Amino acid sequence: MKVKYKKIAFSLFAALVVPSMLSAQDAKMNKFIEDLMKKMTLEEKLGQLNLVTAGEATTGTAVSTDVEAKIKKSEIGGIFSMSTPSRIRKAQELAVHQSRLKIPILFGMDVIHGYRTIFPIPLALSASWDMPLIEQTARIAAIEATADGIQWAYSPMVDVSRDPRWGRISEGSGEDTYLGAKVAVAMIKGLQGDNLAAANTVAACVKHFALYGAAEAGRDYSSTDMSLHRMYNEYLPPYKAALDAGAATIMTSFNDINGVPATANKWLLTDVLRKQWGFKGMVVSDYTSVNELIDHGLGDLQAVSALSLNAGLDMDMVGEGFLTTLKKSLSEGKVTQKRIDEACRYILELKYKLGLFEDPFRYCDEDRAKNEIYTKEHLAKAREAATKTFVLLKNDNKALPLQKKGTVAVIGPLANTGSNMPGTWSVSADHANTPSLVEGMKEALGDKVKILTHIGSNLVSDAAYQERATMFGRTIARDNRPESEIINEALNTAKQADVIVAALGEASEMSGESSSRTELDIPKTQQNLLKALLQTGKPVVLVLFTGRPLTLTWEQENVPAILNVWFGGTETGKAVADVLFGDVNPSGKITATFPKNVGQIPIYYAHKNTGRPLAKDGWFQKFRSNYLDVDNEPLYPFGYGLSYTTFDYSDIQLDNKTLTANGKINASVTLKNAGDYDGEEVVQLYIQDVVGSITRPVKELKGFQKVFLKKGESRTVNFTLSVEDLKFYNADLKFVAEPGDFNVFIGTNSRDNKKATFVLK
Missing domain, CATH: 3.20.20.300 (Glycoside hydrolase, family 3, N-terminal domain)
Incomplete structure (x- = not known):
């Protein structure tokens, strides 16, 4: 088969291969x-x-x-x-x-x-x-x-x-x-x-x-x-x-x-x-x-x-x-x-x-x-890595971190399944030596906190679906009693606790290869459990397991605290305890936009504008690019993630308002940890090419720095921009930077940021 393509002078990416003497x-x-x-x-x-x-x-x-x-x-x-x-x-x-x-x-x-x-x-x-x-x-x-x-x-x-x-x-x-x-x-x-x-x-x-x-x-x-x-x-x-x-x-x-x-x-x-x-x-x-x-x-x-x-x-x-x-x-x-x-x-x-x-x-x-696999040093790094990936999606009234005392009920189908902690594509994982969430929390917390547990619900109501979603040894036991009976038993466990940790979401093989989904809600039977737990009046923290963005509109509106732990690997359970109880301040930021519903998909921050954009202060406007039933905004934007502390950003300072072909611009902000905990913040820089020869994204990530600050500490965070950062492939697929106006944004995510402008000459 021979396929003809229009011949275009692809300068893109292609570096000249200069002949040189062989070594x-x-x-x-x-x-x-x-x-x-x-x-x-x-x-x-x-x-x-x-x-x-x-x-x-x-x-x-x-x-x-x-x-x-x-x-x-x-x-x-x-x-x-x-x-x-x-x-x-x-x-x-x-x-x-x-x-x-x-x-x-x-x-x-x-x-x-x-x-x-x-x-x-x-x-x-x-x-x-x-x-x-x-x-x-x-x-x-x-x-x-x-x-x-x-x-x-x-x-x-x-x-x-x-x-x-x-x-x-x-x-x-x-x-x-x-x-x-x-x-x-x-x-x-x-x-x-x-x-x-x-x-x-x-x-x-x-x-x-x-x-x-x-x-x-x-x-x-x-x-x-x-x-x-x-x-x-x-x-x-x-x-x-x-x-x-x-x-x-x-x-x-x-x-x-x-x-x-x-x-x-x-x-x-x-x-x-x-x-x-x-x-x-x-x-x-x-x-x-x-x-x-x-x-x-x-x-x-x-x-x-x-x-x-x-x-x-x-x-x-x-x-x-x-x-x-x-x-x-x-x-x-x-x-x-x-x-x-x-x-x-x-x-x-x-x-x-x-x-x-x-x-x-x-x-x-x-x-x-015998000596270099599954070592203490490797496990320690796995635990550290997991804590740095968790994303705090919501934390109303400082529900987290929890205090290391009293009784915690860990309830849900993901509470006590070690084989699901590694996540998809972990073909060499040692399931026998992977603690479940409950086991890991008990090991991390010792006798400081009493932990109770209950399955609370099946993973999904459909047994055949659950079998498809728990392949490769990731089985989660099913309870074939009526849903109401299972939930009532879980509520009896919850009544004995001071705090409820709801371990819900996807099993590990609900994402990964050949695991596409058309509905991205937490499964209905788990939602029913979550609603019942919230009705107890006790503090509820949702520990969310997922391999993809989910649609969490109801959860965002009703659950006090949501910690997305993805699938954290071998040391997931201990890492979750580290973050829930404040030994580690969460610093993860999502790298895929969370939609409000599947009808918004594809939804991503670096989209093109339209000739009929929705006004920034609008929800629905006839003859504009929007939906009748939901606004255009995601549930959580790219780069989003909370912390137990708060970070304040100054306005952006540019050392020059004009960028020349061989020059550079320094863009800086002063970042202050204004909260009560030491913590890390991912400072993100985006640019926008305001006028281009082809349509350009509304924002493009061009820099980021992960900065640790003690509480009360401030630091100037600097980014250097050059013409290379402004280049793109034009209508002729030539890699160019076009003179004109640019916006630069620096902030805590792709939506919430400060803005400055400069000109490329």
Whole structure:
């Protein structure tokens, strides 16, 4: 299939690739691989292009067969979902002792937000706005994964998403391009370190290329359709940032782009990725995405395998179409030997850079597995990370923090389920050693607080729905008695307490892959429990578990305090206790807008204006861009999050009102902690290009700083703006900054901020 695109001079993102002399190390690698490839048969080269699964923690329905026999015949280049040094060593021994050329195997795993020690889900980590912390979590994940024999991590996911119906919004960094790029860089640094050949670093795999987070209707694997301007301005930058940071590999997405699925999209994989961006690493498909091109309507397995290879795909995950059909396609002139060799070379180069040719067993050290996984230091970092991701959504009358005394009733279906604390995409989590919320709180609080608990309600009223929402060992027991009977029993428990903590929301697998939802309310049966708890007259705190923005309009109106804890990982329970009882002041800020109802979706802060905008003081105006039944504002705007203290912002000070091509402007505010607690604030800077040659967003994040202040302390927070911060891709897809008026906003979120103006000359 050949798809024609209008030829445009894409200067965007593309840095000039200047020829330079090869380093001695590169020259040595090239000679080694050239010599090796001269010895390889066609079948052995095709074997390198074949990635299979060992059947351990698989993420699809297909499972590879006859793996051992294929290793001996050099028909496997990589294996994923196999862990522990002993198992990996046995497989590697087959490759290096019983195959003809002794080429080592590459071992990969979905290491998304931790390996055994699980950190908060990625959407939660982004809510910390703490890049050093995010890098540290990735570093620990790499240490633990490599200690168990893994060399390749399918992370980070950098897909921008503005539709919370899409379950995999939990796996990324939310709706913003700028923040998503910063998180991507931090993850790459943490996973890969400074040296891929080090035994405690992994090759990162950026996913999913591209635009996967914009699936139609928020339904997983669905089509994506958008303009080139939106792609380059809003969706592609995080991928490019990750690659510029040195990411070794990239994974294609399931969706189609301009009518061609990503896995077979030559414009995407060759024109953009290779030619414009200069990427020199390896490209792998997602799970059976080559085979799935058949259902996309692109042909049979032989045809779609040839299409994918010719498009620029190097490695076929699980489908084995490359292994079984490319030899025939080569004989028929449908693929070239040159392209097969190129794909094989990228895979061999990765193995060389990881040090596998030097020592195939360097990642099979059982002492490391015993001593470097699930350590006290790693668990302490997981607990700290979780506390920094929690977002205080509401805190009327200073309901929080709680005092460390009396009796607390922790009630709800998420109260006592340790297996749900790690969240989705924690395939290597040790559920047996993951405390539930109640268990973690008891351990953290000791005998200072008496804790009672009750399930209170089922997760959802529909048993079949609950089964779908608690897969992969995340089971929550059901109580088949009438709802009223369960709630009444929970109320009897609540009556014995001074404070009620309602542990409600989603189970971990209600978000994640293939977990799209059309309704984003807290399930009705849980809402009924919450209403009954509020009627007791006792203080109620909603501890909200979720992997996505939910519609919490009723809860915002009626519940005194709401703490969104997402899914905080291994140490969730202890971290929740730390925040609820004031040992840690919450500082998280949401990175995906919370709508008032699903009818507002997609809703995001960096939207374009319309020719008929709603007046700022209006609710509904005829012939304006609005709804009849709800206003245009979100429930919680991007960047929103409260603290136990209060922060006051001064007006913005600019050191110059004019910015020149080679100049800079310093924008500053004085931030004061005016409350009663020490705390951290995420100071956010946005800009608006007032007049442009194409329509421009009403605001764009261009800077942020996380600032710690003791109570009563003040500090000047400075941001430096240059012309680079003002550039965008215009109608000709040229990366430009256009002279004219700009607004700059600094504040506590995308809605509540101060404003100043300057001119770009």
